[in-house]
Structures are given as structure tokens and as C-alpha cells.
Amino acid sequence: MDLWIPITIAAAFCQNLRSALQKHLKGKLGTTGATFIRFGYGFPFALIYLAGLNLVAGYGLPSPNVEFFVAGAVGGICQIIATFLLVYLFSFRNFAVGTAYSKTEPVQAAIFGLLILGETVTPAGVLAILIGVAGVILISVAQSPLTARNVISSMAGKPALIGLASAAFFGISAVSYRGASLSLGGPNFLMQAAFTLAYVTVFQTIVMAAWMRWREPEQLVASGVNWRAAVFVGLVGVLGSAGWVTAMTLQKVAYVRSLGQIELVFTFLSSWLVFRERIVFQEIVGCVLIVLAILIIMLVA
Template sequence: MELWIPITIAAAFLQNLRSAMQKHLQGRLGTRGASFVRFGYGFPVAILYGVLLHHLAGYPVPRINWSFAIWAVIGGLAQIFATIMLVHLFSLRNFAVGTAYSKTEPVQAAIFGFILLGEKLTIGAIGAIITGVIGVMLISMARMPLSWRNTVTALASRTALVGIASGAVFGISAVAYRSASLSLDGPNPVMQAAMTLACVTTFQTVFMLIWMFWKDKNEIVQVLKTWRSSSLVGLASVFGSAGWFTAMTLQQVAYVRALGQIELVFTFMASYFLFHERINRMEILGCMLIVAGILGLLAG
């Protein structure tokens, strides 16, 4: 078995674990606080990861430039607001369905690429996009009678809009992170990714601390009180990100992202066993169609 395969599966598992713990913390910390712990408790580990690569592996530290700084800030802010939307989504629908909405990100990226960049879509890609859209429609309508009116109502609902927006902003974040990493002048993809991760998580921590201090100082107190659970979220987030970056260094992004959809399997397991949430057949079918659409798009 090639090394990138178990690394990708581990990264997907850690990402799902982080989301599950964030949902658990939301009741005690609120949406903003539950989102903050991903960055606030993760940035020291991200910095340590870069330091270890420098001192143990001998990788030189790349020089930061203005292009890197701009893309890092854009990606960091986009990820903050996408995470907030995703955590809020868990309160609107169950854990598995909320995660499935965010998995429309690759499909949306293809549409944005066609509209904004003029990238051509193959017949297979168009079919994959339609499959993903049908999956989203099924999830939206899973709790109501099937009709065209209900379809329009479901897709215009707050749940659907928040979920689809979350996937779109996560897509912007991913593009910005890749641009930031590539703007660094070497020395290699692993160290460039580590530097990007360390700088972005540090910026996100400072930004959200200022935001919470301005909006509600009590959130900071609650985050400190839940340090045991919150620190686990931060660790899962950083190790998961390190896994994604490493896997994409060893293998093409398309293959890594395709295999990474195994996260939905972990998501359904967490939804059923941890949160005791009921998922009906239409929601399962919708999630399967979203996965099929994403895999078809990446394969094309």
C-alpha cells in the first residue's frame, strides 16, 4: 500500500473527529467559541511542527513575502467564517447532513472555475455536477413531501443556503492557501505547507481573540474553562491539516481529495453512535449522490 493512502484516511478521520468535537462543544461555547478552539489550541502545535521540520529534517525556513501575506490573510478569514457557518449548521440539521452540505465544495469550485476563469467542463464533469446537485436537493427535501414547490422551498431554506455557502467559502480558503504556499520561495512543498499552516493559524487565533474580546469576553473565559476538550479539537485540526498537506505532497490532489471523501463514512458513524441522530433513507441517498458527484468530478 502506498504511504499517501493511510495518511489520507487518517487525515479524513481526524477532520471528522474535529467536527464531531466542535458540535459537542457548541452547546457550551456557542458557535464562535466552538469555532475558535480549532485555531486557538492548534497554532502552538502548528508552530512546533514547522520548528521540528527545520531542526530535525534540516529544511530551511522560506522567506515570507507580501503575496504570501495577502493570500494567507484571505485564506485565514475565509476558513474562519466557513467554520462558523459549518458549526452553526450543526444546530440546524443533524451532524451527518450538515457535513454533507459542506462536501458540495468541489462541485462549486468547478462551477466557479467555469464562470470566473472560463475553464471548460467535460460531459462527465457536467454529469457529476448534476448528480451532486440532485444529492443536495434530496437532503434538503428528506423531511418533507416530494414536490417541485417543496424542492424550491428546501433549496431556498436557511439550512441549505448556510451549508452551500460554507462549502463555497471553504473552496475560497483552499485556493488562497494553495496560492500562499506556492508564493513562498521554496525550499520544498512540505516546509512551504508547514509555514503556511503555522502563519495562518497564528493569524486566525489573534483575529478571533480580538473579535471575541470585542463581542463577548465571556466566550474567552468559557474557552479556557473547557481547555481539556478544546485542546483536543485543536490537536485533531492541526494533525489533520498536516496529514492533508503531506498526502498531497506524495500524490496528486485529485486522488487525495477523492479518497478523502471517506470522511462521510466516519461522519455517519459519528452521527449514529455518538449523537444518536436518526438519518432517513432519502438523506443517505442524497449523501451518496453528493459523494458520487464529487468522485465523478475528480475522476474526470
């Protein structure tokens, strides 16, 4: 098994845990504050990880160039925008359709990977990506009373457009992170990923802190007050991000993000086994499709 596969699965698990912790804190912090703690409390752990690789493992620090700084900054800003758009979707009554469109990220990541990095995907890889996206969309809309008429009428509506935009920004962000990491050219994939992660999280913290200081200072204060719980979000968030960037340094973004959809399977299983929530046939079919897509990707990637 290629190393990027277990790294991606671990990253997806950490992302699932981080999302659960953020939802718990959202009532105390609000959307902006809950988003900020991911970066604001995460960057110290990213710097510790980088220092550990340098001082303990003995890996030399890479020499960043203009391409690295630009790609990392673009990726960081796009990730913030994508996150805000995704949260904004929940203010719409028919947000489920928009959320489903936001799950088209692997498809868009494949397109941006081709346009920006010149990376191609095999026909079998394209099939796996499409199967996985179909499975995620089924799970996303499974609990909503959506009829064919409602889905068709909302395809060109605001939620759908916001969902597509969110997926696009997430796709550009992921491709940018891979481009930034690869531009370092060494000394090895672990240090390249760690250096990229440290730069991006510090950059995002500065950008978000400046925005909150200007527009929502009360959220900045609340983020400090709830530091005990926020520290765990930052730690788990960095573990997940380190996994994503490391995997995307080793493998094409489209494959990594497609495999990362296993996060939805984790969510489904926890809601079923732990919380004993009701499941519907669409969710089961969606999980089967995601698992099928993952198996195909593991064979062809």
C-alpha cells in the same frame, strides 16, 4: 496510489473526529468558543510541527512573499466566515436544505480554482465531483421530512443562500491555501504546507481572539477554563488541517475536497455501527454515490 489520496482520507477522518469533539464542547462554550478552540489550541501544535520539520528533519524554512501573506490571510478569514455561516444555518427550521447547499463546495472550489489559479478539471473529474455532491446532498436531507414542494419553495430562500455562501467561502479558503503554499516554491511540499498551516492558524487565532475580546469576552474566558478538552480539539484539528493543506499542495483543490467527502461515509458508518441509529434508503444511495465518485477521482486525478 498517489500520496495525496491517503493524506486526504486521513484528514477527513481527523476532521470527523474534531467535529465530534467540538459538538461535545459546544454546550459549555457556545458557537464562538467552540470555533475558536480549533485555532487557539491548534496553533501551538502547528508551530511544533513546523519546528520539527526544520530542526529534526533538516528542512529549510521557506521565504514568504506578499502573495503568500495575502493568500493565507484571505483563506483564513474566509474559513472563519464559512464556519460561522454553517453554524448559523442550524437556527432555521428548514436548515437541512441550506446544509445541503453548503455541500456544493467541491463544485465551487473547481470554479474558484479555475478563476484564481487557472486550474482545469477533466470531464471525468467534473462527473465525479457532481456525483459526489449529489451523494452528500442525499445524506444531508435524508433524515428530514422534505417534500418536493418544500425543496422547490426553499431553493431561493434564506437557508439556501446562506448554504451557498458558506460553500463559496470554504471554496475560496481552500483555493487560497493552495495558492499560498505553492507561492513559497519550496523547499518541499511538507515544509510548504507546514509553513502555510502555522501562519494561517496563528493569524486566525489573533483575529478570533480580538473579536471575542471585543464582542464576547465571556467566551474567551470559557475557552481558557475548558482547556483540558480544548487541547484535544486543537491537536486533532491541526492534524486534519495539516493533511488538507499538504494534500492541496500536491493536488488540485477540487479533487482533494471531493475525495474528502468520504468524511460523510465515516459519519454514516459510525452512526450505524457504533450508535445503532436508524438508516434510510437515501443515506445508503448517498454513500454509494460518494464511493463511486471517489473511485472515479482515484482513477482520473
